[in-house]
Amino acid sequence: MESEQKVLIVAPGSGKFKGIQDAINAAEPGTRILISPGLYSRPLKVTKPGLTLESLEENGEVQVSVTRGPILSVQFQEPGTLEVKGLRFTHHAETT
Secondary structure: OOOOOOEEEEOOOOOOEOOHHHHHHHOOOOOEEEEOOEEEOOOEEEOOOOEEEEEOOOOOOEEEEEOOOOOEEEOOOOOOOEEEEOEEEEEOOOOO
């Protein structure tokens, strides 16, 4: 019997997960994380293989934007993959 893929939904203001990293931290390997459209300003660190980060809405923009440091860090202890669908990553210089 094939097990169903676990799905977590990120929905700031209305969901269990307010940020993408919160859902990543709660995910198990193989989890699909659906992200509500919007601007997210925290860097992401993925250490669990097999995750999928995906926009919840086909035409909604999910943008991850930071001013310093890496936007996305992927570090697996074993071979694995990370699939990203419909997210835009931007890095902006800090303004003083």
